[in-house]
Amino acid sequence: MAKKVVREGERRRRRPTRQGTVLSERLIVETALRMLREHGSAGLTARRLGVALGADPSTLYRYFAGLDDLTRAIGDELMGHALDGWRATGEWRADLRALGLAIHASYLAHPQAAVLTASRVTGRPREIEVDETILGILRGAGFPDQDAVGVYHAFIDLSLAFAALDAGALTLTDQVRETDEQMWDSTYARLPADTHPHIAATAPLLAGRMTRSAYPEVLETLLEGAAARLGRRARRGG
Amino acid sequence: MAKKVVREGERRRRRPTRQGTVLSERLIVETALRMLREHGSAGLTARRLGVALGADPSTLYRYFAGLDDLTRAIGDELMGHALDGWRATGEWRADLRALGLAIHASYLAHPQAAVLTASRVTGRPREIEVDETILGILRGAGFPDQDAVGVYHAFIDLSLAFAALDAGALTLTDQVRETDEQMWDSTYARLPADTHPHIAATAPLLAGRMTRSAYPEVLETLLEGAAARLGRRARRGG
DNA sequence: CGTTAAGGTCAACGCCGTTGGCATAAGAAA
DNA sequence: TTTCTTATGCCAACGGCGTTGACCTTAACG
Numbered sequence: 001m002a003k004k005v006v007r008e009g010e011r012r013r014r015r016p017t018r019q020g021t022v023l024s025e026r027l028i029v030e031t032a033l034r035m036l037r038e039h040g041s042a043g044l045t046a047r048r049l050g051v052a053l054g055a056d057p058s059t060l061y062r063y064f065a066g067l068d069d070l071t072r073a074i075g076d077e078l079m080g081h082a083l084d085g086w087r088a089t090g091e092w093r094a095d096l097r098a099l100g101l102a103i104h105a106s107y108l109a110h111p112q113a114a115v116l117t118a119s120r121v122t123g124r125p126r127e128i129e130v131d132e133t134i135l136g137i138l139r140g141a142g143f144p145d146q147d148a149v150g151v152y153h154a155f156i157d158l159s160l161a162f163a164a165l166d167a168g169a170l171t172l173t174d175q176v177r178e179t180d181e182q183m184w185d186s187t188y189a190r191l192p193a194d195t196h197p198h199i200a201a202t203a204p205l206l207a208g209r210m211t212r213s214a215y216p217e218v219l220e221t222l223l224e225g226a227a228a229r230l231g232r233r234a235r236r237g238g
Numbered sequence: 239m240a241k242k243v244v245r246e247g248e249r250r251r252r253r254p255t256r257q258g259t260v261l262s263e264r265l266i267v268e269t270a271l272r273m274l275r276e277h278g279s280a281g282l283t284a285r286r287l288g289v290a291l292g293a294d295p296s297t298l299y300r301y302f303a304g305l306d307d308l309t310r311a312i313g314d315e316l317m318g319h320a321l322d323g324w325r326a327t328g329e330w331r332a333d334l335r336a337l338g339l340a341i342h343a344s345y346l347a348h349p350q351a352a353v354l355t356a357s358r359v360t361g362r363p364r365e366i367e368v369d370e371t372i373l374g375i376l377r378g379a380g381f382p383d384q385d386a387v388g389v390y391h392a393f394i395d396l397s398l399a400f401a402a403l404d405a406g407a408l409t410l411t412d413q414v415r416e417t418d419e420q421m422w423d424s425t426y427a428r429l430p431a432d433t434h435p436h437i438a439a440t441a442p443l444l445a446g447r448m449t450r451s452a453y454p455e456v457l458e459t460l461l462e463g464a465a466a467r468l469g470r471r472a473r474r475g476g
Numbered sequence: 477c478g479t480t481a482a483g484g485t486c487a488a489c490g491c492c493g494t495t496g497g498c499a500t501a502a503g504a505a506a
Numbered sequence: 507t508t509t510c511t512t513a514t515g516c517c518a519a520c521g522g523c524g525t526t527g528a529c530c531t532t533a534a535c536g
Contacts, residue, residue: 015483015533023483046524056485058525067524119406121448123421128429128437135436149443150455157452161399164406168357183361191366198373199366205387210359214395217388218460225459253501253514261514284493294516296495305493 019054025063028053029073033110036074041112074110075117076124082106083130092141093223099134100159100219107163114167118160131156143230151226158222162215181211243303257292263301266291267311271348274312279350312348313355314362320344321368330379331461337372338397338457345401352405356398369394381468389464396460400453422448 016022031052035044046067050057064070082103088095107114121127134155138148169180184207193200254260269290274282284305288295302308320341326333345352359365372393376386422445431438 015531017484045522047522058486058527059484061525062483119403121421123425128426128434131426132434132437135440139436139439145440145443149440149447152444153447154452154456154459157400157403158396158456161403162395164402165357165395165399168402180359183359187361188366188369196366196370198377199370201377202373202383202387205383206390209387209391214392218392218396218456221392221463222456222459225462255515283491285491295493296517297515299494300514 017053017055017059021054023053023055023059023063025073028060028063028070029077032070032074033077033113036110036112041115044112071116072120072122072124074113075120076122076126078106078110078113078117079103079122079124079130080126081109083126083133088133088137092137093227095137096134096155096223097219099130099137100155101216103130103159104163104166104213104215107160107167108170111167111170114163118164118167141230142234143226144233147226147229147233151222154222158218159215162213162218166213166215184210243299243301243307255291255293255297259292261291261293261297261301263311266298266301266308267315270308270312271315271351274348274350279353282350309351309354310358310360310362312351313358314360314364316344316348316351316355317341317360317362317368318364319347321364321371326371326375330375331465333375334372334393334461335457337368337375338393339454341368341397342401342404342451342453345398345405346408349405349408352401356402356405379468380472381464382471385464385467385471389460392460396456397453400451400456404451404453 021027028049032044032049035049035052039048046057046060049060053059060070064073082099082105085106086099086102089098107118131152134152135148138151139145143151184203188199188206189203191199191203199206252260252262259265266287270282270287273287273290277286284295284298287298291297298308302311320337320343323344324337324340327336345356369390372390373386376389377383381389422441426437426444427441429437429441437444
């Protein structure tokens with residue numbers, strides 16, 4: 001077996017597989033992401049990944065301690081994507097909004113991966129970079145450390161939580177998702193007004209709204225709250 | 239095979255299994271919840287559930303179309319638990335806060351189930367009951383339908399999203415979770431101040447905060463925002 | 477150029493969800 | 507009470523899974 005995983009930096013011998021591919025951590029993660037996108041989260045298996053790479057499944061254990069370890073690497077890759085598509089403007093509220101939406105979008109672009117990784121602390125480079133960036137924005141905006149950490153915590157968990165929730169909906173098979181979405185028309189819209197007056201009264205509004213994400217609005221509310229706190233503190237002359 | 243699932247209401251013959259248990263949808267769901275709690279989400283398999291019930295695994299297919307179907311039923315059960323431990327007071331903000339925390343707590347009490355079900359629209363009775371309740375609170379508080387639906391959407395998705403996120407952390411095996419939590423001490427606290435000044439400056443605050451949920455604070459922020467909107471509308475004399 | 481061990485392959489283990497076929501006893505009908 | 511039907515249980519099997527240990531092969535270092 002793979003007694004021990006060699007870290008990417010210390011890897012020396014790059015021996016091609018029988019089918020000729022030269023493996024690397026990066027190649028494996030990218031291939032896994034592609035498979036997730038194309039075949040869904042149930043579509044990523046060690047065996048299939050092996051076939052896609054042109055390598056024996058057990059070879060993966062030379063690079064990752066197990067699928068769980070691979071999962072962390074995938075999560076970090078998503079964080080990296082988010083950061084790559086973001087630029088600082090110096091205006092804290094706009095920057096946080098943009099970064100939050102970028103993280104959300106990056107995860108939703110790979111829903112299967114998002115579901116697997118959103119609740120993990122990877123401690124890998126790109127994740128750390130994101131955290132440093134957020135804290136920098138907040139402290140730069142004048143939030144005292146205590147508040148900065150509070151807003152950071154709310155911000156990152158909110159973003160990941162919605163990423164996972166919204167991604168979860170996307171990972172369902174087409175058929176199941178359709179069933180879920182039609183629930184608003186088929187079940188909720190037909191509840192009689194005498195037993196469920198409030199749902200009945202708002203059914204059309206619900207059907208129009210519940211199939212898209214509440215994340216942008218909630219994020220805006222959070223930023224609004226943070227701005228208010230910052231304002232109060234400034235006015236108090238803290 | 240189980241050609242067709244008989245719905246609970248139409249079930250007639252209650253034949254005991256070889257080992258003497260008399261099955262029912264309810265018994266199966268409760269047993270599944272207990273297994274999830276005791277053995278983790280990887281611990282719930284059709285075979286093990288069969289053993290726990292004293293029945294052949296394939297018998298489950300007489301009650302549920304598959305594990306996915308069982309999953310929905312489990313999710314609805316969690317919603318039921320939340321609602322059972324909640325009482326209305328008539329003060330909308332307190333009521334929503336309590337209900338949100340009850341939902342969050344109910345899901346966290348069964349993290350493995352929460353992860354499986356949080357992003358599903360089950361369309362089952364208890365879920366519908368929760369939705370009707372929330373909409374009732376908001377409309378009763380004077381929110382016009384458009385706003386009520388908006389706040390409802392943010393509220394329920396926020397609560398489920400955090401339930402899933404926080405539950406996700408709890409579903410990790412003890413060893414993995416410890417690794418994740420220690421990350422704040424082992425990795426983040428040791429980042430040098432010259433490369434990661436903001437993390438370095440706030441490391442102790444981070445370590446103290448990141449291992450608990452941000453949900454209560456974020457929920458409060460959301461309610462604050464909703465109250466503000468309601469106040470503005472009232473002052474405008476809407 | 478010889479040695480070493482990294483990094484491949486192979487075969488096997490014990491799980492998994494699900495299905496088709498079959499047996500049997502619960503409850504309706506007589 | 508007996509008979510009949512069929513709901514509901516059981517069994518055996520399928521193909522797939524993650525992971526492991528033993529074994530080969532060859533790239534790279536001295």
